[in-house]
Amino acid sequence: MTDRIARAWDAAAQGYDAYYVPRFAPWVADAVGAVTGSALPDGPVLVPCCGTFPELPALVEHLPGREIVGIDLSAGMVRIARAAAARHPAVSVLEGDAATLDARWDGACAAVVSVFGLQQLPGPAHALRSWAAALRPGGRLSVVFWPGRPELDGPFALMSELLGRPPDRTWEDGLTSGLTGVERDEEVAHPITHPDAATCFDAHVRSGPLRPLLDEKGPAFVEGLRAEFLRRAPAGEWVHRPGARHIVAVRDSGSP
């Protein structure tokens, strides 16, 4: 399963960087801003599920010289992320599973920042606890992820409907019950503009979260889905405003 996800993101990496990274930039700014806006303890900043590492420019700008470590499962993503990190000596990118962090990070980190990775992990609540356990006292956790239903109307909603995938929200409830020091747990919505429905569909399937579908079900299935998507979609430019969930927590000195 993990391997299948990694290979799908390998194939999607370049297209993801070109299409989604600029569109998701406001959420990356939210996530990074929640750790750079306050004083941090010493220690590295971890970025689980860093993908091509869009979090990096703002992190190095606001935390110059700080050790920053990206972690991603996909070799294709890691290749692009390492190229972005190459001119920053204190930045490195590890290829690996971020669902459970290595014990060497326990209590060692100044911050953990993650954007749009948590919802893909098999056990999001477990991962969140593992990321929080990496913090030093005073360290900050900032995680942005897509909930089961990020919008009622728009391309993400249409795609879920056509795939007959009712949103699975079971994992979202109680997500923060194992966390201490939760400072923020809120929806953050920003507009996304797609030039048209066809471009949006193709990006979603070739370079986005539905890439495994293409690999699994093949081109004929995807063509049928595309035709129905275009039939139901508005003509011309498509602007929507999906809402992500943003959790910010601070580890206090008394936390376990």
Ligand SMILES: C[S@@+](CC[C@H](N)C(=O)[O-])C[C@H]1O[C@@H](n2cnc3c(N)ncnc32)[C@H](O)[C@@H]1O
């Ligand atoms: C939607 S991308 C987000 C990338 C980046 N944070 C951003 O905001 O653009 C999700 C990333 O999570 C990675 N990923 C999925 N499962 C993972 C896991 N178990 N461990 C580490 N990375 C994982 C994928 O390889 C992909 O690069």
